[in-house]
């Protein structure tokens with residue numbers, strides 16, 4: 001229960017739209033130049049190594065079980081929508097994306113549509129949660145694909161596993177665990193910004209592979225940027241994520257260097 005309480009607080013993670021290059025290049029210089037970021041580019045790799053060496057190992061089954069528990073909690077707190085055209089779109093986009101995952105870890109991806117004005121999407125153990133507020137904000141299926149691809153990235157890239165490992169290390173080893181977990185907590189709130197951009201890249205790659213217009217991730221983040229600061233709905237979300245302008249720039253750069261796509265301004 002304790003884990004789930006923490007999870008619900010830390011897993012809010014938004015974001016998260018041919019031909020495939022032989023090797024994807026992930027260039028993070030776009031965020032390292034962002035003066036508004038704190039701790040960008042440091043902490044994540046080091047902390048991941050520490051968790052790998054000293055942290056409590058987390059199995060795929062444990063991740064899935066924690067996702068199940070999160071679903072139980074969400075069902076108690078929120079109304080889930082299971083019928084109608086919008087959930088059908090979400091099912092379709094997720095289906096297309098999960099079919100193009102390279103070397104999948106083995107998650108059985110499912111989507112849950114939450115009645116909420118909050119602009120949010122988050123994930124745990126292959127379960128992806130998406131709010132009606134987020135659906136309304138998205139203008140196209142391509143934008144939805146970029147967000148869902150981002151959330152798939154958190155699972156496939158091991159970010160959820162690292163978060164669970166951090167929490168369980170803290171619980172199991174007390175002070176000793178704090179050495180690794182405390183460091184992570186300090187630098188990673190909730191996923192570090194480099195991880196967020198890594199998931200943006202992952203989502204773009206999936207979206208391109210599934211035939212979506214990934215350039216639309218840029219317009220999505222530009223609209224986010226316009227909203228930023230003008231409404232409280234984005235406050236909690238924005239405080240833990242890279243600046244929207246950085247994410248738009250990172251996306252543009254990623255599509256250019258990997259797919260030679262010149263996205264419109």
Ligand SMILES: [Zn+2]
Pocket residue numbers: 012013014015016150154191196199
């Ligand atoms: Zn995220």
